[in-house]
Amino acid sequence: MSRIIQMKITQELLDRYYEGCCTAEEQAAVERWLAEDPGLPDIPDLAHLQTLEDREWGRLRENHIRSGKPERQTRRLSRLWMVAASLLALVTVSVAVYWLITPKAHNVSLATTEPAFREYRTEPGQKAKVILPDGSTVHLNAGSYIRFPAAFDHRERTVDFEGEGYFSIVRQDGVPFTVRSGETRTHVLGTKFNLRAYPTENRTELVLEEGRVAFLRKNQPDSVVLEPGQRVIAQPIQPLAVARVDPARYTAWKDNRLRFDGMPLSEVVAALERWYGIDIEVTDSALLRETYSGQFDNPTVHRVLESLSYAIKFNYEQQGKKFKIYR
Numbered sequence: 001m002s003r004i005i006q007m008k009i010t011q012e013l014l015d016r017y018y019e020g021c022c023t024a025e026e027q028a029a030v031e032r033w034l035a036e037d038p039g040l041p042d043i044p045d046l047a048h049l050q051t052l053e054d055r056e057w058g059r060l061r062e063n064h065i066r067s068g069k070p071e072r073q074t075r076r077l078s079r080l081w082m083v084a085a086s087l088l089a090l091v092t093v094s095v096a097v098y099w100l101i102t103p104k105a106h107n108v109s110l111a112t113t114e115p116a117f118r119e120y121r122t123e124p125g126q127k128a129k130v131i132l133p134d135g136s137t138v139h140l141n142a143g144s145y146i147r148f149p150a151a152f153d154h155r156e157r158t159v160d161f162e163g164e165g166y167f168s169i170v171r172q173d174g175v176p177f178t179v180r181s182g183e184t185r186t187h188v189l190g191t192k193f194n195l196r197a198y199p200t201e202n203r204t205e206l207v208l209e210e211g212r213v214a215f216l217r218k219n220q221p222d223s224v225v226l227e228p229g230q231r232v233i234a235q236p237i238q239p240l241a242v243a244r245v246d247p248a249r250y251t252a253w254k255d256n257r258l259r260f261d262g263m264p265l266s267e268v269v270a271a272l273e274r275w276y277g278i279d280i281e282v283t284d285s286a287l288l289r290e291t292y293s294g295q296f297d298n299p300t301v302h303r304v305l306e307s308l309s310y311a312i313k314f315n316y317e318q319q320g321k322k323f324k325i326y327r
Helices: 002-006 011-019 024-035 046-066 071-101 247-255 265-276 285-289 301-312
Strands: 109-111 117-121 128-131 137-140 145-149 157-168 177-181 184-188 192-197 204-210 213-217 223-226 230-234 241-244 257-264 279-282 291-297 315-319 322-326
Touching (some): 265 279, 301 322
Parallel strands (some): 157 177, 279 322
Antiparallel strands (some): 109 117, 145 157, 184 213, 204 230
């Protein structure tokens, strides 16, 4: 039992798990690990799924060539090919269906710009969980992006990031972890924090849940070291602003909870557009200054809009994925 609990979940182990090649002990360890966070299973590397399919077709072709038998066996061989093709199609379709029927949060695009790097990007309405080469994990909120080496070296661990993400970083003494987001840099050894750095927003925000981090801006002399329960905001031409906050308010999104605390409708609308992958038009600009507080557990967009319309006194209508808010 202890070996299962302590077994390190690596990308290589996950690859073997998805290919059905791991031992019973490894399978139990991976499934136990997945069960700890059933809402966001790990993203399968699409290249690995293609490799698996190519490998199986290669084996079938090789067996076909090696089996050069008299003509009387042609019909039997054809039947074998049909069975084999059916089985492979079943496996391929099963994998595809699994990832299609899981919630939209799991559909994330993976693109490799260089052989030595990996990139993950979520679209509006999507979320994902990514495993880094050192075993650290990053939950990506909607409209986010992360790029990192396929393997970290022994001196440093550096990732490039945009959007919003919850980082759980494995401690490695002497090997610091750095997140580069626009003009800001976050240096950690082992910690948990939420980082919000959307290019469309004019600020970067970090909330520390556990451990310690050093936060600074590129080519700027100011920097801060945060303690758990602190938030830092970086905005152009302004000093770094540090405040005491409740981290749960800023990390609720990774558990599919929406939370607004005195937020103006303009920011609520932006959050809903990313969350659901929709477009919202507000015809009355005065409404955008109205504030709203509320929290929801995995809500539908209509449930949120109904609560908003009751609190702020507005009407709304829907046309496909477009919503209009008006007095």
